[in-house]
Amino acid sequence: MTGSLRDVVEQTDLLVTAGPGGVGKTSTAAALGVAAARAGRRVVVLTVDPARRLADALGLAEGEGADLPHQVELAGAPKGGELWAVMLDAQKTFDRLVREQSPSEQQADAVLGNAVYKALSGSLAGAQEYMAVERLHQLYTSGEWDLVIVDTPPSRHAIDLLEAPDRLTRFLGHPVYRALTAGQRTFARVTDAASSVFLWAVKRLAGPKLVQDVLEFFRSLAYVEPGLRKRAEEVSALLRAESTSFVVVTSPRSESVGEANHLIDALEHRGFPFGGVIANLVHPMPESFDVLSAKERAALETLEPGPLADHVAWHRELTELAESEREQLATIGTAGANVPMLELPLLDIDIHDVDGLIVLADLLT
Numbered sequence: 620m621t622g623s624l625r626d627v628v629e630q631t632d633l634l635v636t637a638g639p640g641g642v643g644k645t646s647t648a649a650a651l652g653v654a655a656a657r658a659g660r661r662v663v664v665l666t667v668d669p670a671r672r673l674a675d676a677l678g679l680a681e682g683e684g685a686d687l688p689h690q691v692e693l694a695g696a697p698k699g700g701e702l703w704a705v706m707l708d709a710q711k712t713f714d715r716l717v718r719e720q721s722p723s724e725q726q727a728d729a730v731l732g733n734a735v736y737k738a739l740s741g742s743l744a745g746a747q748e749y750m751a752v753e754r755l756h757q758l759y760t761s762g763e764w765d766l767v768i769v770d771t772p773p774s775r776h777a778i779d780l781l782e783a784p785d786r787l788t789r790f791l792g793h794p795v796y797r798a799l800t801a802g803q804r805t806f807a808r809v810t811d812a813a814s815s816v817f818l819w820a821v822k823r824l825a826g827p828k829l830v831q832d833v834l835e836f837f838r839s840l841a842y843v844e845p846g847l848r849k850r851a852e853e854v855s856a857l858l859r860a861e862s863t864s865f866v867v868v869t870s871p872r873s874e875s876v877g878e879a880n881h882l883i884d885a886l887e888h889r890g891f892p893f894g895g896v897i898a899n900l901v902h903p904m905p906e907s908f909d910v911l912s913a914k915e916r917a918a919l920e921t922l923e924p925g926p927l928a929d930h931v932a933w934h935r936e937l938t939e940l941a942e943s944e945r946e947q948l949a950t951i952g953t954a955g956a957n958v959p960m961l962e963l964p965l966l967d968i969d970i971h972d973v974d975g976l977i978v979l980a981d982l983l984t
């Protein structure tokens with residue numbers, strides 16, 4: 620591991636793996652957790668929809684309690700080195716947030732029991748991303764861990780995650796939202812005048828109960844709002860703290876590298892601490908024919924069709940592929956900047972259990 624990535628594992632308090640879809644964010648987040656636990660740290664990995672078998676291996680089978688940290692048995696960890704895992708449950712995280720930020724239990728119940736809240740909270744645009752950072756904040760401030768690692772949701776625009784807290788703050792300041800949550804009297808005026816025709820139509824189409832629920836939802840949310848706003852600001856600051864580090868995971872494919880570069884730029888422009896790149900799924904470079912004598916190489920050029928010729932052709936293809944991957948990886952980072960990068964090979968095992976993670980962690984360290 621390069622010096623910088625080792626520091627990330629041994630010294631940061633909060634580590635975020637981000638990157639394009641399907642490149643191994645979840646696997647590397649868990650493997651970094653294994654590496655940190657083996658370095659003697661008490662670490663929790665927050666995973667977002669891991670593959671079923673990996674979830675089972677981490678003790679995160681669906682059902683009760685998967686959103687609470689579970690200890691993962693890890694052979695060879697020194698005293699104090701512990702690996703814990705927890706699965707993101709956006710709904711439960713949102714509920715916990717509302718409960719924490721409500722001035723009273725009654726007001727929390729009013730929001731949580733509202734049919735509109737139930738329908739909206741899981742599916743609001745960006746809710747999954749926001750809840751990932753919110754859950755991270757909950758784990759971080761619990762003070763139970765030396766290191767919190769968060770795996771990010773598959774997102775076409777990984778930037779969504781970074782902007783989620785700021786977006787929530789903007790939403791809370793939006794005029795439509797402000798009108799909906801305005802005091803009872805202002806509220807009555809707004810609904811009576813401008814939107815009465817609209818509301819009448821909605822009532823006819825959706826039924827008066829839904830309209831009532833919507834109005835009450837926004838009114839009850841108003842009590843929770845100062846807390847939500849304050850928390851969004853705290854989360855935004857935590858993501859930019861000096862002890863936080865973002866690790867960008869990518870594959871060597873050109874689309875992934877393009878997205879990773881975009882993400883690195885965004886991290887730097889928006890003041891998020893960038894720890895380095897993990898290039899995963901890289902084809903190992905086959906041994907070069909240069910080790911052969913000129914005569915041997917000439918013989919390989921004139922092979923009769925058959926298994927040996929096929930093997931030589933396959934060797935050439937693999938070499939070309941490995942070379943083009945290295946060319947892609949060389950384009951990572953802005954011109955001139957030296958981005959710390961670690962390559963992980965495409966393994967011939969599927970990473971679905973702790974043993975697989977240990978293989979990956981060993982390659983990381």
Ligand SMILES: Nc1ncnc2c1ncn2[C@@H]1O[C@H](COP(=O)(O)OP(=O)(O)OP(=O)(O)O)[C@@H](O)[C@H]1O
Nearest residue numbers: 640641642643644645646773900964965966969970
């Ligand atoms: N170095 C590797 N060698 C072989 N297989 C790997 C490697 N890294 C990850 N995989 C496999 O690739 C698949 C995708 O990995 P993973 O789920 O970690 O990606 P992800 O970036 O989290 O995906 P998503 O964007 O869907 O969340 C998994 O089946 C995993 O076991």
Ligand SMILES: [Mg+2]
Nearest residue numbers: 644645667668
């Ligand atoms: Mg994943």
